[in-house]
Amino acid sequence: MSPLMPDSPNLIQLIQGSIHGDARAQERLFHCYAGKMMAVCKRYARCQEEAEDFLQEGFIRVFTYLESFESSGSFDAWIRKVFVNTALKQITKKQHYFEDITEDHIARSDDEADAVSKLSEAEILALLDMLPLGYKTVFNLFVIEGYNHKEIGEMLDIEESTSRSQLVKARKLLQEKIVELYKVAI
Numbered sequence: 001m002s003p004l005m006p007d008s009p010n011l012i013q014l015i016q017g018s019i020h021g022d023a024r025a026q027e028r029l030f031h032c033y034a035g036k037m038m039a040v041c042k043r044y045a046r047c048q049e050e051a052e053d054f055l056q057e058g059f060i061r062v063f064t065y066l067e068s069f070e071s072s073g074s075f076d077a078w079i080r081k082v083f084v085n086t087a088l089k090q091i092t093k094k095q096h097y098f099e100d101i102t103e104d105h106i107a108r109s110d111d112e113a114d115a116v117s118k119l120s121e122a123e124i125l126a127l128l129d130m131l132p133l134g135y136k137t138v139f140n141l142f143v144i145e146g147y148n149h150k151e152i153g154e155m156l157d158i159e160e161s162t163s164r165s166q167l168v169k170a171r172k173l174l175q176e177k178i179v180e181l182y183k184v185a186i
Helices: 009-019 023-044 048-068 075-094 113-118 121-129 133-144 149-156 160-185
Strands: none
Touching: 009 023, 009 048, 023 048, 023 075, 023 121, 023 133, 048 075, 075 133, 075 149, 121 133, 121 160, 133 149, 133 160, 149 160
16 A cells, blocks of 8 residues: 555545544555554564554554544654554553663673664664663664653653663663674674
């Protein structure tokens, strides 16, 4: 199914049809956004099944709250925010995020940082999946979604300083994993 252009008449029609319960419009909207939103879900999930759960729950929320979308804004941004919030809600509901790793577990390395440029997207995503869920969540929110530590703290009900520390630890752990991968690949 071809993606819709943001704010195109077809997108507006699909949104209006979905709001009015048109199953075909809802199905088309789902198919247009399922791939993009699955990518978002995978960044927050610990496994494929959890990502699929996030996707399903996200679309339930989209169709439930679609009337609250203000067509003056970007639908892509709105739906992405719904999915990020859905994933965060599911993570916090399970109360298993923010596992602690001490500084002793994080190796320090002076190896070249250009190892990152040698990694594929799949390898980078695999490395992110190795992070404890709390680190992964903060890393995604800060680096990929662009939230600041105050916003992250409010979203996850943690202190700003906890968000900062989780990000620092995530970066250090990722650096260690990249160096390990780079050394093996040589």
